[in-house]
Amino acid sequence: MEKQTITIYDVAREANVSMATVSRVVNGNPNVKPATRKKVLEVIDRLDYRPNAVARGLASKKTTTIGVIIPDVSNMFFSSLARGIDDVATMYKYNIILANSDGGSTKEVQVLNNLLAKQVDGIIFMGHRITDEVRAEFSRSKTPVVLAGSIDPDQQVGSVNIDYTEAAKEAVSLLAKNGNEKIAFISGALIDAINGQNRLTGYKEALKEHNLEYNEGLIFESPYEFKDGLALVDRILNSGATAAYITDDELAIGVLDGLYDHGIKVPDDFEIITSNNSLLTDVARPRLSSITQPLYDIGAVSTRLLTKLMNKEEIEQKTIVLPSNIMEKGSTK
């Protein structure tokens, strides 16, 4: 099977023009006589010529490729973002190189370098926490970076998020208004900025506003999985809590099912409000009340922001906060 690669040179020869002219036609450069353009397009079609993006990338120093670092594509939260990212990337003629990091700093740095070696034009980063090592890599390279659904306290790079503090505050306030005095805060690692700094702050603010006392015994740290939620239920009940604000849907549904298995009625005996309004909140019975985050949009807007950065356009603001809401469904009174 011989290499039958058609190059720009073949097209030029067949069309009796120079490579430059073919290049102009391919790139939509207006400085080509219509007749010439027509002739070239015809040859391109006949020869079934397809420009080699790698050669193009080398010559032009642009790969029209965006690197996307994601903790885990098989997690619904992140895959929803990823879909928004890819759609907007496609809209602007970019492809995405997707790389799973498992949220670990070492792998993140490694993957980042790998993407930079591939000369991506920009990077979308998703992660639970931005470590110093990762931050150092960001500032070392001049490739634009945007964080999607991820918080970095020192806002060096672009980012798109919702106001996690405010959203958590509203959620907890709702539970307080419903008369709950012992409200559990159930989240992933508190060392992650988004949990420890943003959501926990919102939780505390809501308590203060409703004159409720902050109590460490009501704070639960846990991995983000269904089974972890199930496992947590005994401790939650022992704490005396009558309601919980939970930072992840999968975790929340674990708690819900655990309560069900214990014969506790939601929302009558225990109220729950969760954070991501994913499909899981709708398949649960009762359906879970939740903060609504525009996941797809967070991905989409991050990528739009990145395209501006890559084009060196003027940016009004590189930290974008999208609106969020509370949707009351079946797990709150």
Next chain:
Amino acid sequence: MEKQTITIYDVAREANVSMATVSRVVNGNPNVKPATRKKVLEVIDRLDYRPNAVARGLASKKTTTIGVIIPDVSNMFFSSLARGIDDVATMYKYNIILANSDGGSTKEVQVLNNLLAKQVDGIIFMGHRITDEVRAEFSRSKTPVVLAGSIDPDQQVGSVNIDYTEAAKEAVSLLAKNGNEKIAFISGALIDAINGQNRLTGYKEALKEHNLEYNEGLIFESPYEFKDGLALVDRILNSGATAAYITDDELAIGVLDGLYDHGIKVPDDFEIITSNNSLLTDVARPRLSSITQPLYDIGAVSTRLLTKLMNKEEIEQKTIVLPSNIMEKGSTK
């Protein structure tokens, strides 16, 4: 901000060797005197040199990149496969370019050409159905292709699947053994090979084996979403069915919730068995009995197969069938 790109040439100069030698060191070519290697590595480290993968790709005609065509990353079934794909790709030093196709032939062809333009070394394709146009593109290019979790009746390219016919047969047999005489078959479009040719065949075989009559009124075609499952329930109940084999978990949980909303008890009054054993089957109450498919493994094995194809290694068989099972949980008696 000036371009501070370090090239192989800079390294060569600093180390007093030729570019060729640096290239050898970078690529682990053994024909380099240890002392030279050490000196070069030292300079690489000092200059913080990172080889340009694009230039490498152009010169060597290999990009160490795999194109992945996926209907929708935000669908749990596909994202599980994607995770397996990326992990094995990473293991073999490849990156993946992920492109969503929405399962449509036009976009699939477009995306495929785009990936080929980027000179990917191989392609993993996921889709509900392989159309003639897509098949034509496959055979036109000599880039190896592997189907993951997708069926192509004429097995032109590599593929990794479970035996959908047999799995469906077992599932339906179980329902028949439990005494159900009217068993519904609820699936996505029957024109998709995997549903119409494989699963439906299995369904029919099971009926025949249990001396049950095939009845068109028990066959339901539907989109794969939760809400579609909900909407289907009235028709299912009208059909007189007392059990259903469902080809998608999200659809299944829709049916389950719809039955719950109608006051029908699962599994006492109606049995359900679904197909993908995703997280959804565990969060449901009762938990859904399901065919178990090794989703991650399907992705992983496809990619392993693709690496062999890309290396032109001998392949024992390019159609790989992974084992599947039935896991009885709460929705069957």
Next chain:
DNA sequence: TTGAAAGCGCTAACAA
């Protein structure tokens, strides 16, 4: 064990 030099396929000045 090393180096020289010719590309890989394309873009982008610069000339004409």
Next chain:
DNA sequence: TTGTTAGCGCTTTCAA
């Protein structure tokens, strides 16, 4: 409006 000609940064013969 078109063509000529350097590269882009690397790999890969071929010689030495």
